[in-house]
Amino acid sequence: MxxxxxxxxxxxxxxxxxxxxxxxxxxxxxxxxxxxxxxxxxxxxxxxxxxxxxxxxxxxxxxxxxxxxxxxxxxxxxxxxxxxxxxxxxxxxxxxxxxxxxxxxxxxADVHLVASLMALKDAIPDKTRETARAVVRTVVDALMERLAHRTADAIRGGVDRTRRTTRPRFANIDWPRTIVANLHHYQPEHRTIIPERLIGFMNRKQRKADLDKVILCVDQSGSMASSVVYASIFAAVMASLPVITTRLICFDTAIIDLTEELADPVEVLFGVQLGGGTDINRAVTYCADQIAHPTKAHLVLITDLYEGGNAEDLVTRLAWLHRQGTNVIVLLALTDTGSPAYNPLLAAQIAGLGIPVFSCTPDLFPDLMATALRREDVAAWAANHDIKTIVANRTSRELSS
Structure with a gap:
């Protein structure tokens, strides 16, 4: 050759x-x-x-x-x-x-392909359906492998790198510090170090009292296709954790509750119907009805905020949930890509209520949920991760014009 x-x-x-x-x-x-x-x-x-x-x-x-x-x-x-x-x-x-x-x-196979198949699912002929499911399964399995461990670890508590212990779990061993601490135990004949003293990180203590219900309310209009895929994967992972109750609600002008399908993310994705209009207010109203204990509930609304329903009622309802103690977060996108297209006027109004409004990548979402479930400052978390949040820097007169 x-x-x-x-x-x-x-x-x-x-x-x-x-x-x-x-x-x-x-x-x-x-x-x-x-x-x-x-x-x-x-x-x-x-x-x-x-x-x-x-x-x-x-x-x-x-x-x-x-x-x-x-x-x-x-x-x-x-x-x-x-x-x-x-x-x-x-x-x-x-x-x-x-x-x-x-x-x-x-x-x-990638997330965009899965989104295309979701949009076409009703038109897929029988001869192609099994192939389509196999393709979706490939993407889902890859995403689960990439995201599941981090999500479970973050929500369960994970590793606290500010606290050290000499009796760490194997996965939590700080090997560089352990090696330095045991250099005097070097064995020339074996060309290795005997680590008699381990140094590692402690597991983060979890505040279980705050963990009750997480509702992922996802806009399934065509522009949010990739966000729906990622949100469904995360919902399936979170549903497998006994420390929280997870619900997945998808909406356009109609509402579909996919909570019962979370055991199989592929079924969830084939249950989504991309396209149509958007009635965010109706979906938030449905989610509010599912909340029995506001101070132990977390509503993650994933939408670009292009409201086809009643925007004024939407803002009023989100304000009420926020005052009741529900931890409300608005994600304009949950994708690997850059800045999303969104309704800036409505985003600024909602941010003015004290509700964090920003976009998030899938790699950061587990940390976001861990921060939210501990009821820490989500806006501060976003700033620490160089995430640009929507700031309510307009006057009421400007917002209404």
């Missing part, structure tokens, strides 16, 4: 420019390697100008698109493949191809 010599910086810049410009004629094709020609054609299929003669798009058949997906996975890492897939769905209208099992089996 011939190994190509590495390119100089100048040659690599030239190569990237040729790939960016695409192959429009045979003369340009000659200056690209065979591999780069294939890469360029794969990108042209999605980003090229289809009006130009000779340009080939993705086509509409499952085999041709499956081959194209195979090609881009050859040339790009999974994170870039997911971006290209998302562009393909949006630019080429390929959602209908998700209904084909041959195509679905070749797609790089």
């Amino acid at each position: 011939t190994v190509e010599a590495p390119l100089t910086d100048k040659e690599e810049r030239s190569r990237r420019w040729r790939l960016a410009l695409g192959i429009d004629d045979s003369s340009k094709a000659k200056v690209l390697s065979p591999r780069d020609q294939c890469l360029s054609r794969a990108l042209d299929a999605l980003y090229g100008d289809e009006d130009k003669k000779g340009k080939s798009g993705l086509g509409k058949s499952a085999p041709s698109i499956a081959k194209w997906l195979g090609d881009i996975r050859t040339y790009f890492p999974a994170s870039i493949v997911q971006v290209i897939q998302k562009d393909a769905f949006e630019r080429k209208g390929l959602q209908q191809m998700l209904l084909e099992p041959e195509f679905l089996a070749t797609v790089e």
Whole structure:
């Protein structure tokens, strides 16, 4: 096998420019390697100008698109493949191809794909349904593995790194300090240290008196698709913990209580119906009716606050819950991506009630819930994690205009 010599910086810049410009004629094709020609054609299929003669798009058949997906996975890492897939769905209208099992089996599974399948679930034919469930299960299992331990640890109490002990659990051992403390026990013949004295962290004491009910109230309108996926995963994890009672309420103009399905996150996701309008006030009213002890309840409202119902009543109801002692938190998004689109006027009004309003990434959500359940200052927690909260810095006159 011939190994190509590495390119100089100048040659690599030239190569990237040729790939960016695409192959429009045979003369340009000659200056690209065979591999780069294939890469360029794969990108042209999605980003090229289809009006130009000779340009080939993705086509509409499952085999041709499956081959194209195979090609881009050859040339790009999974994170870039997911971006290209998302562009393909949006630019080429390929959602209908998700209904084909041959195509679905070749797609790089991620949160955005699960969201697309959730939106199409009623249109998925029987021949594709099991494949779709398998794809969703793959993503759910990966997310559970990534997030479950941190969530359970944070809510149960976890490790308090401000308090040390010489009798730590194995998982809580501070190995750098333990090694330093036992250097005099080094055994040259074994080339190792005998750790006679362990140093580690204590488990954080949990204030169980504050733990009662957590309600995740999630906007299932189309713009909140990724947030619904993550919220459902977290709800399933939290429901498995005996120290709290967890409810999952999803809404658009209707309300669906998915609490009974939390044992199986895949069933939860297939129970969600993305799209439609939004009636946040109606959903919050439903959640308020589920709260028997306000001072032991936590309502996490996940929505972009584009209210299609009665916004004035919504603010009034949230203010009442807040005064009653319910720990209300508004998340504008629960996603890996950047700043969400949201209703700034309504966000500022709710922030003016003293209710924290901000967006959160899935990696930080376990710590957020631990902070909330201990009834610590959520706004201060957000500031410590460089999370921008919505500040009520407008006058009442400005808010009403």
